[in-house]
Amino acid sequence: MARTRRDETRSAPKALRKVPKQARAKVTVAAILDAAEQLLAEHGFEGTTTNAVAERAGVSVGSLYQYFPNKDAIVVAIADRFADGVLAMLDQHIAAAADRPLVEACHGFVRALVAIHAERPRLHMALAAALPRIAGIDPLARYQARVVIRLRAYLHERRAELRVADLDTTVFILVHAVQAATHAAVLYAPETLPDGRLAAALDDLVVRALGLCEPGDR
Amino acid sequence: MARTRRDETRSAPKALRKVPKQARAKVTVAAILDAAEQLLAEHGFEGTTTNAVAERAGVSVGSLYQYFPNKDAIVVAIADRFADGVLAMLDQHIAAAADRPLVEACHGFVRALVAIHAERPRLHMALAAALPRIAGIDPLARYQARVVIRLRAYLHERRAELRVADLDTTVFILVHAVQAATHAAVLYAPETLPDGRLAAALDDLVVRALGLCEPGDR
Amino acid sequence: MARTRRDETRSAPKALRKVPKQARAKVTVAAILDAAEQLLAEHGFEGTTTNAVAERAGVSVGSLYQYFPNKDAIVVAIADRFADGVLAMLDQHIAAAADRPLVEACHGFVRALVAIHAERPRLHMALAAALPRIAGIDPLARYQARVVIRLRAYLHERRAELRVADLDTTVFILVHAVQAATHAAVLYAPETLPDGRLAAALDDLVVRALGLCEPGDR
Amino acid sequence: MARTRRDETRSAPKALRKVPKQARAKVTVAAILDAAEQLLAEHGFEGTTTNAVAERAGVSVGSLYQYFPNKDAIVVAIADRFADGVLAMLDQHIAAAADRPLVEACHGFVRALVAIHAERPRLHMALAAALPRIAGIDPLARYQARVVIRLRAYLHERRAELRVADLDTTVFILVHAVQAATHAAVLYAPETLPDGRLAAALDDLVVRALGLCEPGDR
């Protein structure tokens, strides 16, 4: 009974079917997620089949369905895993720049985000394209929105150093801008990545948008 | 043979299969594109079937395939049609702001772009997600890149009024940022659209990024 | 994608997609081949649909495609299975006539070949018509040519008993002649089969062509 | 309303829908047949579409259907046209060899038939494969059988020179053998055509089969 994606979003069961208690199970789940990430990057969401994921993970489809109720759940799990990494990275930079000028923390954020998205861009593009359709607003809230929320909190703390009219909206925009620009650059202006032009321009954009530059700065 | 998308990108035949000579045929082609736009917005690329497109267009599948060699070609045609509209809009704003401060033109661009993408965001998201897989770099180059190129040319003309380090990269970033932020806002912060917060923040972003604000502003 | 035969020959994938490990799977494959043989004989290659094959085999199309990458591969598999049978038959006759006059072996060959092709002529005609288009020269080479090669080897061994100018070409001709004449007879002169006239005339033809008849024989 | 070949044979309307009275009509019909012959040779019966035939013939599909009630009728017309040519050739050879030894006439027949079938073998294979399915026994009776009948009549006249047990069956076999061997040679032993080995061996076969060689001949 092949289910075919016809409707835009569905109320996808997104939790793991069973919590892997045993070590072996954890390894299996990780193998599945790794395999799915690769295939997602190579073939996109629709081009990735659950059978292929199982095969590359070295397990049977049956086992895959023991841990994930359906294909969508795999993607959501990948997004969660990825978001965890990004948030951890943010925390590191926040901690590191604790008593230094805010600009430096921003430098760190931008470089790190560009690096992350430049590293496995096809995977992130696949996620960005698939997530909204998979589960509506909610799961993306887990992904991109978690980053937005964390950064907002941080910048509100250091509100005094900023000159922005609408901080919340600006953070929202900046987070999406950095991601979208990086993805677009990978596809359509790849030379701007290694030579640092993209990162520099994004850095400049963020600094200006937050009003971190001295008036008259270049 | 039902061909299924397995590989990431393919060399899609993108031209019309036959040029509609008779008036009847032109109506058919337009009806197909309109129907496809609707369905794309409602169900995404993979969720849109050629039979559904034909049915909503009020023609038979056979007719559809008389004008488009495959499903991909329909999407490319839609993108082309859309890009034509955006470019025309840009030209209007450029002409209108001919002897006025550059900031005004930028205001115009941003508001217009936000409006365009806010109007049919699901369609544009579907296009953005589908085009790279459909036709690799080239046809998206026709779409987003045409806008970038046009704006670059315009801003180079008025280079003197700007204060930007890397104009080309910045324009590239800004175009993608406006689009991505608008799409994300539709999904995850829809209230920022009608109350103008999104447009205001994006406007601010662009103006600052191009160094159009007087030092000491805001 | 409904792929339709447009080009004359294609590089058809001919191997089984997966080797059936379980007993259940072997039964499935055999059922598919049996069903396909029937339908091929009844409706020809183009008139045989994969859905019909699956249905008559009592399995789902999905199962069919689990073992055969496409429709062509089924035909090739049938041809291989058939060729195996013919070769085994030849070997039997060769062994049986080991120390008897060559004419007797030839009698055996001709009667057996006529019997085989008369038994399921529509199937063999369908194969003969479909194979060249399906797989070019190669796989038919597996079929008809395997018979030619075996017979050539045998007759070269007993060269001394023959009076033929060009043995290789003659064997080639005779093999195709027996098959073609039998098929044609089934269609256009069916009465010559049961009364033995066809077999007798073919027998005579072969014996004369190989120079096996005593001078002055009738 | 696409009709699809599902049943093995059908009661095909085979007559021309209208007899071309005007010169222009004759030209059109000839153009259609020429185009169909080419496409048949290139793509086989199922690979040949009526639209393609019309296009290559330089007329519209509508016009094609003015002269032929359906696709099958085109094939039948081609077969008829071809058979006319072969019969004329036979008559020529018969006349030419009127008061010469029968062997010479046979030489002529064989060489001519081999030449004809070697010249456009894909066309003839396509015809041979398609005709039985198109209209059952009848139309082939027009094609191959007309040759058999003519040769039988001729050889019966010169019965005295032959030494064959069952002349009718032998002629039937020989006609099909020459055709089948030539087709097979084109596909699987093409080198035997230009160097004359195929013709020589077939010639030998026919002469021996008819008992035209002196006892003890080679």
Place this chain on the structure above:
DNA sequence: GATGAATGAGACTTCATTCAT
């Protein structure tokens, strides 16, 4: 718990034929 064979709805695409212009 793991396996992998089986399922079957449904996707894309073709093409013989008709008929309004």
Place this chain on the structure above:
DNA sequence: CATGAATGAAGTCTCATTCAT
């Protein structure tokens, strides 16, 4: 008469998911 746009049934093949072993 000619044209060629339109038709739509039907064909091949895929893939998420289940369940007997």
